[in-house]
Amino acid sequence: MQSPVRLLYWTILFLIANSVCGFLSSGFAQGGFTYYVAPTGSDSNPGTSAAPWRTIQKAANTLNGGDTVIVNAGTYNERVQVLTPGSAGKLLNFQAQGSVVMQGFNIQTDYVRVNGFEITNTPGSSPTDRTNGSGVYISGNHNEISDNYIHHSTAAGIFLTSSASNTTISGNRVAYAVECGLYINGNSNLIASNDISHTRSVNGIDASGVRFFGSANTVRKNYIHDLKVSDSPGESPYPNAFLTWGPATNYIFERNLIDKDSSQHHGFEIDAPIQPVGDIIIRNNVFISRGTGYNPDVIAGSGGTVTNVTIANNTMAAVNGPAEKAVWLYPNIKGAIVKNNALYDHGISSVPYIQVDSGASGVDIGFNSVSKSDNQAPKGSAYPGDLWMVNPLFVNLAAWDFHLQSGSPLVNKGTTLSQVTNDYDEVPRPQGSGYDIGAFEYFASLAPPSITSFTPITGLVGTSVTISGTNFSGVTAVQFNGVSATFTVNSATAIQATVPAGATTGPITVTTPGGTIGSTAFTILPPSITSFTPTSGPVGTSVTISGMNFTGATAVRFNGVTASVTVNSATAIQATVPAGATTGPISVTTPGGTAASGTVFTINPPSITGFTPSTGPVGTGVTISGSNFTGATAVRFNGVSAAFTVDSATAIEAAVPPGALTGPISVTTSGGTATSASPFVVASPPAGQTYYVAPTGSDSNAGTSAAPWRTIQKAANTLNGGDTVIVNAG
Incomplete structure (x- = not known):
């Protein structure tokens, strides 16, 4: 049975995925065209649903800002290069429909969205060939990579270069990548609700869940798990959930679930041989350590100066017996806050729960709780405000439910921190007289929410709706008839939500840790055509x-x-x-529904005004003149179908087909069929010439019976329609 924490993670991930897919399913919300790709298509097709393209690369070469390509289920043995940019509000959309398996994307431009693909067997030549080996390689800005399944790549699952910015990586599942599941660089990127596991080491490159560099990036609600040494046979990796060696500054890591395999030692390893490294906040995360002995959740300061690290309101639990320190601060630390963390089974009689090496400066530690299953206190003594050797009264430790029971000694015993304003569930802090210790803030009453009204009561996609009610603190989801919406909790009694793409008429629901409540129906206004x-x-x-x-x-x-x-x-x-x-x-x-016009749109029928030439044998090229030829589906010579090309709305090129007899020419479009007023005369082919080839001839001869050619190839190069070559014995 899954734990409440894991169930909560998957619920949030599901809602985000539905929200993204719902937005993408509205193919016209950005005002662009929709194209299609299918395994049975052809790149010479127009890219419609009836006549799709064959390759995703054709779409990448064709799409403009606001356009969407729907890629139908199938396997596509291609890696796609995206070079054309979209723009704000008009992204290039690559949307998988069903199970679409391919070899990844190389995005070297801006405003591109990739959603729903299975990416595997990337063609990279080595772990450092991320351009070709990463499932998605991003070297642009304002891109969105969501809900993809990336596995068995030859380099990092998703790789952001130093030039990537304002990019969102959300809802992806990355497994069995090489080096790391996600490689974060650049600035102002959001990494949210991804599932990362089973990273492999190849050629000694080591294995991490996430490697992070750059500045001002936020890493939120990700699930890092099953990083195992055994997944890298012949290698000796040292798996970390999160690793940097700099530069890395102004990072926020919040509400992540880090489940460390028994062979994985570190949660965070913050090294600094390349400067600067600092201003890193690690808050409201849950760390689960399955190993014993050396098993820290955060180590910082190796190899160079690390400044201003905040480790606050995390829950750090060793679940298979006591482990050593939870946090290790090296001598190169210059400024660190370690407060309000709930530690379970970290620290032993010979090792403290937090190790601070001599030389570390500006360290502020306290208001942490220390709990031990064996009642053996860690080395050292309590810091100011610490709760020492207490039972945390988690709701269900065995099921990973680290919420606090009503009588927990951790309730209201933390200190107020400006860096932490809510908890793992986004419940505002504090709920009582003070901050609670650990990742979860206790609710004095998990009263379910209620909706008393909303305004307006009707609207379109994009309408801003004010929802009034009670107990809205800690809202985790707002939905319009089952479709997840973006929202802002203004107070415990008011929510501002936006009607999402794909929403239909139905109730509004609000979900909090106290439950879910539905409203009367919000009506999506139906369209009308005037x-x-x-x-x-x-x-x-x-x-x-x-x-x-x-x-x-x-x-x-x-x-x-x-x-x-x-x-x-x-x-x-x-x-x-x-x-x-x-x-x-x-x-x-x-x-909101479907509207039909009260009058019909008339497809203009084709007309034929003439053709030239007016006579000729089978195979003759004929130019047909007229009007409304666009979309022509057939050209016939006295009822016999001909091959043709529509040059324009007024001109068609056709070839007189075998079997045609003298008679009218017809052109058929969806608007009807036009027939020429005069017949095309099918002429008999002209009498041909007779040539000769003989073993004693020469290709410089005239090819006559008296002066034959030497090779049959000469004849093949010379003959025209109606000609004959006699090849003499030899």
């Missing part, structure tokens, strides 16, 4: 559709055939008449 212009045209015509409540439109169809569209506003859509469309109504679909 007019469109022009009212007729051939395939490819741009049509402006006017109406209401178009925000979040998911489909526009011409008599049932899906069109590419741009949603200009809540009242205007620009659509292109798709190939295959026939005369009929236009429909617009949004999360």
Whole structure:
């Protein structure tokens, strides 16, 4: 049975994944085109759902800002290079549909989103060939990598270069990568809700969950587990959940779950041979140590100066018997706060629960709790404010539920820290008269939330809704009819939420640690079509559709055939008449429903005004002139289908097909069939020449019976239609 902590982690991850997928499923929210890729497609196709491309690279070469490519289920033996940038609000979207297996992305541009792919068997040549070997390699800004399954890569699972910034890495599962699951560099990136396990060492590169460098990055709600020496046969890795050797500054690590295998010693290793390293906050994390003996959760200061490290309100539990120190501060530490941490079974009679080496300076330690299953106190004595040798009264230690019971001595016994404002569950601190010790703040009453009202009661995707009620502290999710929304908790009685893409009419729900409550239905306003212009045209015509409540439109169809569209506003859509469309109504679909036009859009029929030449044998190229040829599906010579190319809306190139007889030419489009007024005369082929080849001939001869050629190849290079070559014995 899974523990409450693990269940909570997966619940949060599921909600974030649903929110991301829901946003992505609204293919037109950014106002771009939607294209398709399938294993049965061809890159010479237009990239529609009916005629998809074959490769994801074709999509990467074609997409512009705001466009989406839906990649259908299948295996794609390609690694995709993305060089074209999107822009703010108009990302390039790569969306997997079903199980899509491929060899990764190399993103060297900005505003790109990658969602839902299985990435494996990357083509890198070594662990340091991250450009080709990482599942996703990012060298740009404002990118989003979410909900992918990356495994057995030949380098780091996801690699951010020093030029990566403002990028979000969320909801990914990374397993059996080489070197590390995530390699963070650059600045102002968010790493959230990823699952990282089973990193391997190859060629002595070692194995970590996350390696971190750069500045101002936030690492939140990730699950690091099963980092095992046994996954690297023939190697001797020293697995760390988090490792840096600098430079690394202004980092926040919060609400992560670090489950250390018995063969993994370190949670955090903060080394500093490359400066600067400092201003690192480690707060509200849960560390589980399965090993005994040497098993610290944080070591800092090896190899160079580390400044201003805060280790606060973490829960650090050794679950298989007493282990040594939980924190080790080396002599190079210049400024460290270690407070409000709940330590269980760390420290033994010969080793303190926190080891501070001589030379470390600016160290402020206290208000930690120390608990031992064997009742043997660690070496040393309590720091100011410490709770020494107490039973923490966790809800269920065996099930990893480190929430505090009502009588826990850790309640209200911490000190106020400006660096910590909430807990692992995002419950605001303090809930009582003071901060609680450990990652979880105790609720005096886990009263369920209630919703008393919300305003407005109707709206579109993107509408800001104020939800009123009670007991909103620690809200973990807000959903509109099951679709997760972004939200801000303004107070214990008010939430501001945004109607998410994909939401449909239904109740609003609010979830807190005290439970989930639903409301009456919030109504997503249905769309309506008031007019469109022009009212007729051939395939490819741009049509402006006017109406209401178009925000979040998911489909526009011409008599049932899906069109590419741009949603200009809540009242205007620009659509292109798709190939295959026939005369009929236009429909617009949004999360609020589907609206159909009251009048039909007429697909203009084709017409033939002439053709040239007017006569010729089979194989003759014929230029057909007329109008409304776009999307032509057939050209026939007196009923016999011909090969053809649509040059434009007014010109088609066709070849007289075998079997054709004298008669009219016809052109068929979705608008109808046009027939020429005059017939095309199929002429008999001209009489051909006869040539000769003989073993005694010469290719410089004329090829006559008296002066034959020497080789049959000469004949093949010379003959025209109707010609014959006689090859003499030899």
